[in-house]
Amino acid sequence: MTEPLFQISDLSLALPDMARKPLLGRAPRIEILKQVSFELAQGAITGIVGESGSGKTTLGRVLVRLLAPTAGRVMFKGRDIGQLDEAALKPLRRDLQMIFQDPLSSLNPRHTVGRIVATPLERYGVDKARRRAQEALERVGLPGAFAKRYPHELSGGQRQRVGIARAVALEPAFILADEVVSGLDVSSQARVLALLKELAADMNLTIAFISHDLSVIRSLCDAVVVLDRGAIVEAGPCGQVFDAPQSLVTRQLIDAIPLPEIDDSWFDKAAVAGA
Template sequence: MAETTPLVEARALELELPDMNAPRGFGPRPRVRILHPVSLTLRRGEILGIVGESGSGKTSLGRTLLRLHEPTGGAVLFDGNDITHRSQADLRILRPRMQMIFQDPQSSLNPRRRVAASLSAALDLGAPGLRGPARRAALEEAARAVGLDPALIDRFPHELSGGQRQRVGIARAIVTRPDFVLADEVVSGLDVSTQAQVLALLKRLAAEMGLALAFISHDLSVIRALCDRVCVMRAGRIVEQGPCAALFEAPQTDYTRILLDAIPLPVPDPGWLERGAPAR
């Protein structure tokens, strides 16, 4: 039977933050509205694209779904639990199940640590008791799962290529075997063929691990290649959401149409992602 409960759900989510642009004065900073009521659902094995121009609220929404921000209205549910106002201490128990892949593995990986040490620190979140050969085996398994030669985890980040570093970033996110992964602009800095390989990898992992994957990008051609459903954001709101194919075929808002028109060239070969798949 098809699973009906979403793994992640936002119900009329609102977010205000202290306004970093306001001049510093006495008293609390004025607050600025970042998200207007936003609602979405994400199921296991599903890839949800979140697209919109820079400043539209994609990162803020993603961070709120992970409860790195506390909502000021509405609710966030994770696997049926209302986590809207859970303390960070309470959330620690869920952290291994909700992970993030960073945009820039270059700056998010400690340059003075071998890759294995960074992966190991991530694993501590979910399996602090795992020691010795079993721990090493878990790190190597995460490397293999992302198509990295396990021998590479004994290197330092600067000894790897950009594509390899992004794979390390993905390995770090999946080493705790999460249910929900947020990927925020993770292919933006990569050349097109490396992009295709990383996207194919994410697609395979989402299917194999049954991940609920929220994939943020300002690039609609990337969204089209990867996602099952898409939310289009503008000024802190979702202005349109639906199945990927339908949205590209018949956008319902002028804004989405403008974003679509901004794609530099139609993808000449719609099968590029499948063929770009890395050998396992």
């Protein structure tokens, strides 16, 4: 057994409640995350699920330290990154990457695909950034000619592949994928999910996959964390949680969404279908 990449202990996060009037000059605070504890295994894909407002996106932002927790520990590679300032976080940013829900808005429309992928590499002083960017594009199934194209010239699935290439080009340890297939058609979803599954295995990537689609979580992820109103109500291996849910919230989520039988052949067919 390898050491978990992330160990989250008693994590809580409270943010100002702008809908309420200040009290004694201070804005009231609302608790978004409540004593959350779980681990992310090295090289595994962990699904984070819950109803709207459950705190899953906020939790993801804490993992990549776009938000600092109010209390608790966020251990990454054995180091508590929860309260590090930006100067201390800077060397770690390369290891903590994101894939965004809307690929078009996250890609600079004035830059070519090659430049978009190369820019983070140049920022971190990686040698031969352009060549590395080309290799990253090929790794996600986009041939060399795509480096000269602009985002508006690509399909939704191809744009999401560019976003994935930008994230994996730095060879990070962790990727946060927040609703990354929700805006794609079914066939594009299948190909992007197959790609993520392949990259996780080939690169030993740890991925936190946030989604409202439980059928995707069940088929893609190794483990799942179920949130309800900022607290974990259930967590464990996907098969265990889906086949024998222990919490009412999990059972309700499963009952609300049809779960088709998707096996490895589904991913195999998607992987060979192309972009």
